[in-house]
Amino acid sequence: MRPTRNHWGIIGPIPHSEFEPESIRAKIRANPLLAGVDADAVKPRVMTLTQSTYDGVLYNTEEIKSLLDGYVDNLHFDEAWLPHAAFHPFYGTYHAMGRKRGRTKHSVTYATQSIHKLLAGISQASHVLVQDPRM
Numbered sequence: 001m002r003p004t005r006n007h008w009g010i011i012g013p014i015p016h017s018e019f020e021p022e023s024i025r026a027k028i029r030a031n032p033l034l035a036g037v038d039a040d041a042v043k044p045r046v047m048t049l050t051q052s053t054y055d056g057v058l059y060n061t062e063e064i065k066s067l068l069d070g071y072v073d074n075l076h077f078d079e080a081w082l083p084h085a086a087f088h089p090f091y092g093t094y095h096a097m098g099r100k101r102g103r104t105k106h107s108v109t110y111a112t113q114s115i116h117k118l119l120a121g122i123s124q125a126s127h128v129l130v131q132d133p134r135m
């Protein structure tokens with residue numbers, strides 16, 4: 001998924017249209033390394049998204065889940081810098097999962113969080129949160 005760039009070349013947000021399955025299918029069709037792959041039949045195995053970039057760009061994960069649930073097998077939100085989001089209402093649905101949040105019906109959702117970045121002293125500790133709709 002291609003992000004925007006400003007006139008200094010600095011990477012900005014990924015436009016909504018990039019998350020649409022038809023846009024992903026078009027990239028599969030156009031990729032010479034995937035010649036012979038039927039873009040209409042194949043399903044991507046994983047989407048990995050930096051959820052909070054160093055510039056603080058956050059995505060509405062409910063919107064992304066609703067677009068890609070069942071099309072991409074695994075939805076991975078790299079929340080290295082965002083482990084605190086579930087603990088404050090300010091972040092709303094701009095983080096992958098929380099106690100009162102809906103779940104995907106088909107795709108497995110992952111949030112990887114570097115709690116060592118939030119809680120200095122837990123040396124090098126990170127965790128992987130997984131929501132598997134089959135469990």
Ligand SMILES: Cc1ncc(COP(=O)(O)O)c(C=O)c1O
Nearest residue numbers: 050078080081113114115125126
């Ligand atoms: C966006 C992002 N993802 C992943 C990592 C690596 O995470 P960890 O230190 O938990 O291995 C970093 C580390 O700085 C990061 O900034």
